[in-house]
Amino acid sequence: MKHRRRLLVAALGVGVALTAACTPQAEPPVRVVLITLDTLRLDSFLGSADRPGQMPRLRKWAERGRVFELYYSSTSTTQPTHATLLTGLHPWEHGVPRNGKVKARIAEGSDPARILAKARGLYDGDVSYLDGALDRVLVQLDEDREEIETHVLVVSDHGESFGEGGSVGHGRRLTTEQIRVPCFGLSPRVAPGVSVRPIGTTDLTTTILSLAGVAGEAPGGRDLVDRETEPARVVGMRRAFDRITHERRIDGSVHVLEGLRFYVLDGQDLVTGNFGRAGRSREGRIGPAALRGVRGAVHGGDAPLARR
């Protein structure tokens, strides 16, 4: 007997995609819930050496699942990242390289330190509120997990800079604060624990398909359910990788960003630079020559974040 699949898409908070698959009576239906959180920094979720996290409830849920501590978003801005998440294609493949205009900047003559401290306070307040809201959602999803096989994936689309490296906001540069972001999964098919294997956005697409029981995988992505240990390169790009852009930093200086277009995780090292033509190959694969190009760009000088 052939079973019909249903695909439901619902909006919840910033964005939730829900897939329900009808399976034989003997097996429970399957539900895959994807929750994307806009602009959530890793230290807001996990805390860091000099500041506690603001999401104690979400941390509790994450402890029941698998936390991917080295998750890197495909870029540091919203729309390209979401397009990658839902297609499994890199931004230079799916053709959404940027959002609208990023207008945030600190006006000349103002006190950057004071403004940044105020902004961080407001941000922390929002994160705490989000923690409570997500807790309510996860409690509800947990209530009927005996009847519905439930897989939940929680991921941030990019982070935010509060003055690190002179940057404010997100979307222009590829800094650790802007692309290494929270990611965890709650699933009866995924072993709980903490993973320190580098993963990227295209891996999530393939994993969602696998959890939903849909055949096929995104090009370049791994199924983290059973292929997490497989080596794979994590790559991404800065916003508007195909054009020169400018960034005003907190000291008032304006930087031209044209060299640092892509990043690649080399082991656990974040390397940024230009891949040249090779980085735009249709397969989205980064070959040894391209990697050499990235390294050259990094060691050539204009590399604020050559190595983490």
Ligand SMILES: [Zn+2]
């Ligand atoms: Zn966003």
